[in-house]
Amino acid sequence: MKLSSQSLLISVGVIALLTLSWGAGLLGVPYQLETHRIGVCDVQIVLDQIPQGKAITEEFNGLRASMENQLRSLEADLRKLEQEAQQLTPGSDSRRDVEKNFALKNAELIWKKEDLEKEFAVKFQERREVLVGLVRAAIEEVALERQLDVVVNNVSRSENFKVYVSVWAKPELDITMEVINRVSQK
Structure with a gap:
């Protein structure tokens, strides 16, 4: 052409x-x-390092241990009932009573486990929301002081704990340590 x-x-x-x-x-x-100033903050590191986060971790480790002990106690009761039933004559009234008691205890164990898991999840969510609110407020304070327009979460680990970087920023834009210090002071 x-x-x-x-x-x-x-x-x-x-x-x-x-x-x-x-x-x-x-x-x-x-x-x-328009130019925007961007900062980064690894929120998970903040949550892991601040005293409030460590206190929640300790509290919930204790709560989980208590829940597991309660469940182990019920499981031990079930094993005793099972052993008792095996020693009784099949079809006897006493064996049927023990088997009935076993079924009730087993149902109680299942319900107790579900209730404890729900209670744990609700308490954890409530405490975490308060903590995340503190962290967000501290991020906002630091961002305003540094005149940042945007702060993004800099994640540096994956589920299998391989390190990766989802965001790159100059080290001077990372406000993670400042946020840890702010929340620790509250």
């Missing part, structure tokens, strides 16, 4: 016009792209 000098001139003119208008908005009014 052969281009005429006129169509070549029009093409060059369009390219020149587009190049010159690159920095202009509608109606040729020039604009400048």
